[in-house]
Amino acid sequence: MNRPSLPVLTALLLVALAGSTATAIAQSDDKAHQTSASISPTVDFRSARWLSDRDIINDNAEVIASVSDLILDRGSGRIEYAIIKTSGNYGTSGKLVTVPYTSLRWEAGDKDRFVLAATTEQLTLFPEYTAERWNAMRDGSKKDENGLRDRLEADNKSSGDPYAGSLENSVNTRIEGEITGVERVRTTTFGEQVEVSIKTTDGSTKRVAIGPSWFVNATNAAPMRGDKVVVDAMSLPRDPEQLLAASNYRSGNRELRLRDASGSPTWALKTIESNGQSYSAPYSRYLPISKITGLKVDCRGDDCGKVNDVILDRHSGQIAFLSIDPNQNFLGISDTKRLLPWSIATVTLDDIVRIDASKDMVLQSPETPADITTLSNGTHAERVYKAFNVPAPRFDPAEKRVDNRMSDPSNAWGHDGAVNGAIERSAVTSMQGSVLDITDVKFDNGTAPARAIKVRSLDKSQGDYLVLLGPVTYMNNQRTMCKVGDSIKLDAYRTTIDNRQYWLARSVDCNSIRVVLVDGNNAPAWAQR
Missing domain, CATH: 2.40.50.1010 (OB fold (Dihydrolipoamide Acetyltransferase, E2P))
Structure with a gap:
């Protein structure tokens, strides 16, 4: 087995391998032992109505827009974009545009306003939103007039397939x-x-x-x-x-x-089929939060009323609960609103909210408090998760959006660049051992540095391996998966950089987490298009 020559290594100040963390929100069997439902002390639960009525200021404390609606990932329930109404100039009424939610931050103090580093003029450069354009996005064959669908399609494609390249020899x-x-x-x-x-x-x-x-x-x-x-x-x-x-x-x-x-994967297609209907991929994945309120609720086949409100943690932009009006009383008069965890809810393309719980469980769940902010303290929120035997999620702040679709051939790490082009698919090896070091590797001739891991093989006759993980600019935006001393398994391709051979990680298994860095089509995670 040929091993690559080792260039000079620059030790990292932080000994941490960047990769994909995996946090599981489990729905276990109703009879199973209840799991922990403790809530992070940093959450701040608010209703979607409250969050969709906030002003936005710039760095000079000037009001430049206001939030009109929020666009969610239909599955995770995380806010991906804010639909904001710009402040018009010279008496004009402004317009609705979409901005990444992670580009907003909360103003310090108690004014409950967002801050966006932009001018009113710069806001006009963001994709415009109208209800008509959103509904037209359902048909993937129609022309995108202002780039909103293109942007959402690009975001959707960037997530990729975690098992690409791992199914070649599957049974x-x-x-x-x-x-x-x-x-x-x-x-x-x-x-x-x-x-x-x-x-x-x-x-x-x-x-x-x-x-x-x-x-x-x-x-x-x-x-x-x-x-x-x-x-x-x-x-x-x-x-x-x-x-x-x-x-x-x-x-x-x-x-x-x-x-x-x-x-x-079927989900990689541009058009998604569901119940005999066709939908574009971005329309299938993304959903304005205002469309959830009022939807019918189905509890394992029983009518459970409708959605009365959506409750989120404003810091992470993550849905925590649905408030349900169960239509328990005659004509729904004076019904007690009930809280359900988002982790047991799904929102279908035909506008039904399906709940993984019986109607009796819903009717016995904790009430929705009149003051939503009280959910952030005490045990009220924890009781909701315990009632349905599911753990509370981690309300982690969303990652800042970075453009990983590096397709410029002059960029060595790009999709069409020298590193990817030099991969030898016939030269693949599997390694198992322990993490000795995490380092940055510098190259000559302008190639951007790479994050690398040094592995001591369980087979002592093989010695130590240096394996490149990906460009430092990409790896810095990933989360910690391994540390020095951890057991690790890797599959790696051979590639050539500056006339030297290196192993380039195809997949990494560490701490029960698997990360695919280069899929079976030679598409690196940092250059998904």
């Missing part, structure tokens, strides 16, 4: 049984993923990755605890937890096609 299998748990696994690189636990007919339990939550939960086939299912799946041979990747999912007459025979 197909069929699983039949009952779903005992549903998890929404958050990753930095690939978005939120749905995984299920299935108790099979022979008594064993299989864990199956279904797909991105925005894609899975937009359909009426979204998995729920207690569902009897038949799942066609593909093995992930090197996954330490023996996870399977579903290609087709069926529960009764509800079916969800997830991958084709080659393992390519």
Whole structure:
């Protein structure tokens, strides 16, 4: 086995390997032991109505716009964009434009206003929003007049497929049984993923990755605890937890096609099919929050009323709860509003909110307080999660948006650059050992530095390996996955930089987290287009 020569290494001040963290929001079986439902002390719960009525100032404390609505990821419930109304000039009324939610920050003090580093004139450069244009986006064949759909399509594509490149030698299998748990696994690189636990007919339990939550939960086939299912799946041979990747999912007459025979994901197509209807991918994934209020609620087949309000943590921009009017009393008069965790709710493309709980559970859930801010203190919020036997999510601040679609051939790390072009697909190796060091590697001739990891192989005859992970500019925007001393498994390709050979990580397994950095089509995570 040829090993690459080692250039001079620059030790990092922070000994941390950047990768995708995965936080699981689990829905376990109703009879299972209850998991922790503790709430982070830094949350600040507010209603969507309150959040959609905030002023926006610039760095000079001048009001330049106001929030009109918020655009969510349909699966994760995280705010991706704010729809804001600009302040018009010279008596004009302004217009609605969309800005990334992470570009906004809260003003210091108690004025409850957003701050955006922009002028009124600069706001006009952002994509314009109208209800007509949003509805027209449903048809992916129509021309995008102002770039909003193009931007959302680019964001959607950047999440990629966490198992690309891992299914080449997979074995197909069929699983039949009952779903005992549903998890929404958050990753930095690939978005939120749905995984299920299935108790099979022979008594064993299989864990199956279904797909991105925005894609899975937009359909009426979204998995729920207690569902009897038949799942066609593909093995992930090197996954330490023996996870399977579903290609087709069926529960009764509800079916969800997830991958084709080659393992390519259905959600990567430009058009999504659901219940005999076609939708563009961005329309399927993203949803104005105002459209959720008033939707009908279905509790495992029973009518549970409608959504009365949506409650978010304003710091993370993450939905925490739905407030439900269960229509318990005659004509709904004086109904008690009930709180439900977002992690048991799905919003389908045909505008139904499906709840993974019985109607009796909903009617017995904690009430929605008159003052939503009281949920941020005490045990009220924790009782909501415990009532449905699900853990409270981590309300982590959203990552700042960075443009990883580096396609300029003059950029060595770009999609068409020298590093990617020099990958030898026939020269692939697997490594297993412990992390010795995390370093930055500098190159000559203008190639941007790379984050690298030094691994001591379990096979002492192989010595130590230096494996490049990706460009430092990309890795700095990822979260910590490994540290020195951790056990690690890697698959790596060989590539050439400045006439020297290096190993370039294809995938990394560390601390029960798997990160795919270069997929089976040689598309690096930092250069997804």
